[in-house]
Amino acid sequence: MWYTAKFTFGPVHSRRLGLSLGINMLGEKKKCTFNCAYCEIGKSKPSEVVPITFRYKPPVDAETFRKEIESAFKNLPEIDSATFGYMGETTLASHLETYLTIARKVKENVARPDKGPLISIFTNSTTLGDPAVRKVLAGFDLVMAKLDCAVQDCFNKVNRPDHSVPPVTAIIKNIALLREEMKSHAPNRLAIQTLLFKSMNPAIPSNMTGENLKALSEAYDFIKPDIVQVYTVARDPAETGIYAISAKDKDELRQYFQAHVKAKEIDIRIY
Ligand code: SF4
Known part of the structure; x- marks a missing residue:
């Protein structure tokens, strides 16, 4: 089944989430603090790259949202995740907490709380310096926070952040703050998502380098997320010359992280 409504679409089969109902809070145009070289939504127009203080404030349409979620949870009992994301950086949506509360209530009423989809x-990760954003995120069953590069030069070339985005060292500290704050919301979990790619484009070198893998291992140890999800490009990237890592690369990554990440309680998954 595939449908697109005002807020919800799918469900889509996701490598990391299983059967996922997509939830878009950002309207029809992309709004993001990054302009990732591999973005699968496409190349950002200058007007679509926004500062970390930008907030998208459309009129709240709680009733339509509630009806869409209720219908999806009733008619698609097999979905594994109701996933807020797509069209950019979802924490820029000022009404995110209102809609999270609605999704939670519908999950309690329609699905069995212990069996219903994860609210993900x-x-x-660029807005996590704002305590209000971290507070909302801590209420999700699963937060998937992006960290593709732990080295500033790599971060600049791969994620191409807006000038308001703090350095990657500060972003790593902010993710660690969220990790701490989520401890009082157990069993809610934090996953770090790292997309690695190869490249033939000299302007956008691969982020699967020894320097970046070492810095990522140190960042994982510092943050101590529940899960690390390493994956690669699966659809057309925004820029040419970028391509997916191979099955052999994935085997090597598995061995590398097993050897270099000291916090053995982190569940490292390579997709
Ligand atoms: S953060 Fe996501 S939506 Fe934003 S540019 Fe990167 S891949 Fe695209």
Whole structure:
């Protein structure tokens, strides 16, 4: 089944989430603090790259949202995740907490709380310096926070952040703050998402380098997320010359992280 409504679409088969109902809070135009070289939504127009203080404030349409979620949870009992994301950085939506509360209530009423879909969210981690954003995120069953590069030069070339985005060292500290704050919301979990790619494009070198893998291992040890999800490009990237890592690369990554990440309680998954 495939449908697109005002807020919800799918469900889509996701490598990391199983059967996922997509939830878009950002309207029809991309709004993001990054302009990732591999973005699968496509190349950002200058007007679509926004500062970390930008907030998208459309009129709240709680009733339509509630009806869409209720219908999806009733008619698609097999979905594994109701996933807030897509069209950019979802924490820029000012009404995110209102809609999270609605999704939670519908899950309690329609699905069995112990069996219902995870209420999940993707974030690119750039807004986590704001305590209000971290507070909302801590209420999700699963937060998937992006960290593709732990070295500043790599971060600049791969994620191409807006000038308001703090350095990657600060982003790593902010993800660690979220990790701490989520401890009082157990069993909600934090996953770090790392997309690695190869490249023939000299302007956008591969981020699967020894320097970046070492810095990522140190960042994982510092943050101590529940899960690390390493994956690669699966659809057309925004820029040419970028391509997926191979099965052999994935085997090597598995061995590398096993050897270099000291916090053995982190569940490292390579997709
Ligand atoms: S953070 Fe996500 S939506 Fe934003 S540019 Fe990167 S891949 Fe695209």
